[in-house]
Amino acid sequence: MPLETDREEPMNLERSSAGLLTALKRAVGDSNIKRGSDIPEAALRDWSDERGGTPLALVTPRDTDAVAAALRICHDYDTPVVPQGGRTGLAGGAVPSEGAVLLSMAGLDRIDEIDTASGLMVVGAGCILQRIQEAALDAGFSFPLDLGARGSCQIGGNIATNAGGNRVIRYGMTRDLVLGLEVVLADGTVLSIMNRMPKNNAALDLKHLFIGSEGTLGVVTRAVLKLHPGVGGANAALVAVADFEAAAGLLRHAQRALSGRVTAFELMWNDYYRAVLAETGVRAPVEPDHAIYALIEMQGADADAERPGFEAMLEAAFEAGLVADAAIAQSQREVEAFWSLRDGIAEILSRRAPTINFDVSVPLARIGACVDEIRAALETAFPALKVIFFGHAGDSNIHLVAGPITDIDPTGHGIEKAVYEIIRAYGGSVSAEHGIGLHKKPWLAYSRSENELAMLRQLKRSLDPKGILNPGKVL
Amino acid sequence: MPLETDREEPMNLERSSAGLLTALKRAVGDSNIKRGSDIPEAALRDWSDERGGTPLALVTPRDTDAVAAALRICHDYDTPVVPQGGRTGLAGGAVPSEGAVLLSMAGLDRIDEIDTASGLMVVGAGCILQRIQEAALDAGFSFPLDLGARGSCQIGGNIATNAGGNRVIRYGMTRDLVLGLEVVLADGTVLSIMNRMPKNNAALDLKHLFIGSEGTLGVVTRAVLKLHPGVGGANAALVAVADFEAAAGLLRHAQRALSGRVTAFELMWNDYYRAVLAETGVRAPVEPDHAIYALIEMQGADADAERPGFEAMLEAAFEAGLVADAAIAQSQREVEAFWSLRDGIAEILSRRAPTINFDVSVPLARIGACVDEIRAALETAFPALKVIFFGHAGDSNIHLVAGPITDIDPTGHGIEKAVYEIIRAYGGSVSAEHGIGLHKKPWLAYSRSENELAMLRQLKRSLDPKGILNPGKVL
Incomplete structure (x- = not known):
C-alpha cells in the first residue's frame, strides 16, 4: 500500500483539474467542452505526421471574452493551452501537449464587416480562408492569400504561422495582408491592435509579435485584413x-x-x-x-x-x-x-508515400547551385532515393520531395540532416513558409543564431512567464 | 559650506564620466569623439522644433564592432545613448537627452553589396537614402522608398522610424522594403537578423521589434534591402x-x-x-x-x-x-x-510660418467626414486661422497645416488638442508616418489603448532594463 505522500500529488492534480474544468465550463458553457473519447480524433493531429500527447479537454469558445476567460483560468491553474485552427499545418504546431487544454478557434467563425470604401475586412480567427476569399470576390475585391489548404485552414492559423502560398511574389506573406489584430495574452489580457490604416506609426507595431509566433506568445482572435483590387x-x-x-x-x-x-x-x-x-x-x-x-x-x-x-x-x-x-x-x-x-x-505524394518533404528557402541567386548540391549529396548518400525539386522560386522558396523512403532511410532523419546542412551552408531557412512547430525544432539553430534564439526565449519569458502557451513548440 | 555627502554624488559622476570617456575613446578612437563646443550645432536638433538637453559627447563609430563597444560601455556606466541618423525627423526622436552620449551612425555610410540576381542590397545604417536610390537605379532596379528628406536622411533612421513617403500605396512602408537587419542591443550584444529571403518562417521574425522602435529597443547598424524592378x-x-x-x-x-x-x-x-x-x-x-x-x-x-x-x-x-x-x-x-x-x-510652410503641421491617418472610408469635422472645429475655435488639407490619402494619411499661429494659438497646443480629439474619435492615428519621438508623446494614448501601452513598456523593460536607449522618447 503506497504511503499517503505518494498519493498526494496525483490527488491534488485530480482536484486541481476538476476545479479547472468546473471553471472552464462556467466560462465557456458546458456544451463547448469535450473530454476523453468525446474529443474528435481530428483534434489530436494536424496534416503532419507529428503525434502529440493526450489532451485534458477540448474547449471551443464562441467569442473573444470566452477565449480570454478560458486563458485566464488555465493561467491560474498553470495548465498548458494549445490553440488550434484548421489543423492543416505541416510542422506539428497544433498537435496536443500532454495534459493540455485544446483551444479550438472554430467558434470564432465570423465575418464582422467588409468595408469596401477602405478596402478591408474584419474577421474572426476561426473563419475559413476560402470563405474570406469568396466574400472578398463578392464585394469586388481579392484576398490574395492562397494555399492548398484553403478549404480547411482558418485565418487565425494563417496569421499565427504567417502563411505563404502561391502569390507571395506579388502580394506578400500573410503578414503583409494583416492591418490589425486582436490577441489574447497568456494571462487572459485582451490586446486590441485593430488598426485599419495602411500607415500607423504611433509607436511600435505590436501585431508583428504575434504574426508567425505559432501561438506561443498569444492567441489571435480577430483580424483586420487588407483587400486588393479584384482581378478578372x-x-x-x-x-x-x-x-x-x-x-x-x-x-x-x-x-x-x-x-x-x-x-x-x-x-x-x-x-x-x-x-x-x-x-x-x-x-x-x-x-x-x-x-x-x-x-x-x-x-x-x-x-x-x-x-x-x-x-x-x-x-x-x-x-x-x-x-x-x-x-x-x-x-x-x-x-x-x-x-x-x-x-x-498531391498525386506524386500519394504515389510515392512515404515521402519526406521539405519547405526551405535560399537567397534567390544561390538556388540553382543549392539544388545541384542537394541533389548530388542525396545521390551519393542514398543512391536509390527518388528526389524531385520544385517551388515558389520567385520568392526564394524551394520544396523538395524524397521518397518512398521505406527501405532507404525509414525515419527520414539522415535525409533531413543532409539537406539542412546544405541549406545552412547557403544561408537559407529550414522553414520558408510552414513554420517550426514540433517538426523543425531540431533544425531551428541551423537558420537562427544563438543571439536570435536567446532573444526568442527572452520574449517568451516576458510574454508568457508560466510557459502555458503552446509549450514545447518552436523553442 | 556643503556637507561632504552633498558633494559626493557630483564628484562620483565626474569621475564616472571621465572613466566613461576614456573607455569610449579606447573603443572608437580619439578622433571619433567630440565634446562641448566641438559638437556641431546640427547634432543638437532635428527638423522639428523640439529642443533636447546638453549631451555629454558625440561618438561616431566606424563599424558595428565599435557601435557594440560603445553601447557596452554606456550600459556599464548607466549612461543614456541617443542614436542619430540624418536628424531629419519631425517628431524630435533624435534630439539629445541631458547628459547622453550621442551615437552618430554617419560612420556606417557603406553600400556593402548589390545582389542583382536576388534583387537585394546590403547597406550600412549611415547610408543616405538618395545614394541607395541612385545605386539601385544604376543596377537596373528601383529602391522605391522616397521622401522629401532623401538627400539627408539615413536608411538607419528610415528603418528606426518605419518611414513612409510618397509611394506607400504601391511599395509599402520602409518595413516592407527590409529583408534583414543587424541591430546592436542596449548591452552591446550584436543581433544579426541579416535574412536575404522574402520567405523565412524559421520562428518569429525579430526584425519587426526594431523597425519603428525609434531607437528605443536597439540600434540598427546594417540592413538587407529589397529592390523592385526598375521603372522607365x-x-x-x-x-x-x-x-x-x-x-x-x-x-x-x-x-x-x-x-x-x-x-x-x-x-x-x-x-x-x-x-x-x-x-x-x-x-x-x-x-x-x-x-x-x-x-x-x-x-x-x-x-x-x-x-x-x-x-x-x-x-x-x-x-x-x-x-x-x-x-x-x-x-x-x-x-x-x-x-x-x-x-x-515647402513654400507654403515658409510663407505661413510659424505653422503647426499634422501627420495623421484615418480609415480611408472616414477621411472625408473627418476632414470636414476638423475644418469646422478649427473654424469655430480659431476663426482667423488658415488651414489647408492634403496628403497621401490612398494610404489613409492626411497632412494638415495650420498657420501662421502667432496671434491665434502661439504654442499650437489648443489646435493640437482640437485635431487629435477628432482623430481619436475616428479611430485614427496621431502619427501616420513621422513617429512619436518627443513631439507626440502627449498624444500617444489617443491612438493606443492602455493594454498596448503596457505591452510597449514591458518590451522596453525586457530589452533595455536600464533604460539607456533613447530615454524619454515614445513612452
Missing part, C-alpha cells in the same frame, strides 16, 4: 529554360517588363516535371527534355487586354536567349491546365 | 472631384482597372490647391473651383506604352461620373509639373 483573370506561360541562371534572368526580365505584375513564378526541375507527367497523365505543354520549367502568371483586371503585353515580354525574353521553349495559355482553362502541373504534387 | 517613367493625371466619396470611388476604380499599379494617390483639398497656386505661381492644370484634387500616378516599365491603358481608366471614370475635370500629363515633364503642386507645400 490571368495570363500565364510555361517556359522551359536551360539552367537556373536563365530562370533567374527570365524572372528579372519579366518583372521589369511587366512593371512588377508577376503574380506567380513557380519553378519545376526536370525530375519534377517528368514525375508529374508520369503520375497525373496531364499532357505536356512543352517537351520534357529541358532542365527547368517556369510557370509565370500575371493576374490582372482584364486578361485579354493584357495578353499582348505579356506576349511581348516573352518574345523579348526569347530574343535575349533566356527561353528554350514556351507555351502561352490562350484561355483561362489553359491557365488552369498549367497550374495542374504544379498542383499535381 | 510614369503616367499621371490631376483629377478634380466633387467630394471625398468621388475621390475614394476614383481610387477604387483606378486600382481595379490598373491591376493595383497606382504608385501614388495624393489628395489636395480646395484650400490647399488655392494656397499652392497662390504661393508658388505654378500654372493650374485644372480650374481651382473644385472640392478636391487627386494626383494619380502609375510608374511603369514604359510610360508611353502604358498611356492608353491609363487614359482608358480615366475615360471610364468620367463615364461613371467620378470625375469633374482632369488633366493628363503628356510627358515626364508634365508629370513633374503635377508633382510640383504637391511639393509646393
